Amino acid sequence: MKIELAIRLQMSNTSKKYFFKSNRQLIYGIALVIIIPMLVVINSLFLIKRFNKTLTLEQHRQAVLIGQITESFIVEELDSPGTLQTIVEKTIARNSELTDFYISQFSGNEFITIAAVDKERIGTPENGTAAFFAIQSKQSVARRIADSSGQYWEVHYPIIDDARNVIALLTMKFSTEAIDAETSNLIFQSFIILAVIILVIILLLASNTRLFQYAILYRRLQEIDKLKDDFISMASHELRTPITGLRNYFSMLLEGSFGKLTKKTKESIEMMQGNANRLNNLVEDLLNVSRLQQGRMPIQPSNFNVISLLHEVIDSLRATAKEKHVSLTFESIDKKISVFADQNRMRQVLVNIIGNALKYTEKGSVTLFVSSEKGSAVIKIKDTGIGISPESQTHLFEKFYRVINNRTQNIVGTGLGLWITKEILGLMSGKIYIDSIENTGTQVTMTLPLAKPLDKRK
């Protein structure tokens, strides 16, 4: 209950953080849908603005050009309004964007229109502010106007005589309709491109949803896996103490510490002791797994004689071999092969591998060989047991893997021994290989680095 509560609390506390952490791809996806279209919009607006500005400048330039070209004729024809009227009409006919054009001449103290597209304007005074500025500054003045007749540019171009007096004023109006139509067209096109981009991104995201789901699932599995490891580690620690207590009591009972036992009671207690030992092995294996997975397996390597260790392990297993009527022998030419490893861990490994050889051998022998080759000590454990099929051999070093068949179903084990052995050997720069022929026997080969010389001086 406590554990469940702790897990729930942990999950709710970290759920927000977890969501952002584990859904990174999803958040990137949403950011893409927002950022890319935003960049496209900014880029389009910028380009449209520049395009508009360029066109406007071009129109202004056109107005000045018309003024410059017509200036000389106009100066010459100021006294013949009929000719000027023809110039105005011809100019307007040639420029489709030019919607209005009139010429005002200085007479008395004001500028009076003497030629105009709109003939009704002829004879009226020019009193617009922009015109006034153009006359005052003696420079062309342009301004953008929007009224009921549409949007246009109005340009006032002063004509100056040799004495730098403004003698006449040209006023032109250019329609911006074409530019505006072009700009709206561009905006429309960029919106279409934008819509297509958003659609493509959404389609991409949709097709990747499965990938996101897998990523989320993978992270969840990792977290559950960690919770499971933590639980196993804690449960094994908690189980260890009562199991040790039980084993001690069984030993004391069998030794007669609480009085003499009948044959039947002794047999029952022995059976219970066997089960308690099995439980103890399982708990020890689980503890080793969690230590190895969390990188907490203590390894204290030193130089030691592996042959002595092999003798010691064989002696401890001799009773088991005798019980099974399996011969247990050790062959070695050398008397001493020093290796650099953790002696206690190596004892654990050897007990496991030689124990397996005895466990999975119904009759025959288990033989050990040791030699030193190319900087390594090579230990071989060969048995004449049930062997392992080629298919099963590929799974041997997987956690909890056990070969299940008629001959193994009554043999107890956890399927953790080989995984633990391989991991521990790896931590000591050692290796393990298994060769086996089903119904013939198995040979396990292990290597360990030879001892490091304490003093390199000869």
Ligand code: ADP
């Ligand atoms: P277990 O606790 O089941 O023995 P191990 O990890 O030590 O777990 O071994 C995994 C499996 O490999 C065993 O279940 C057994 O089927 C097979 N195996 C290991 N050693 C031998 C052997 N010497 N001969 C035949 N089979 C073996």
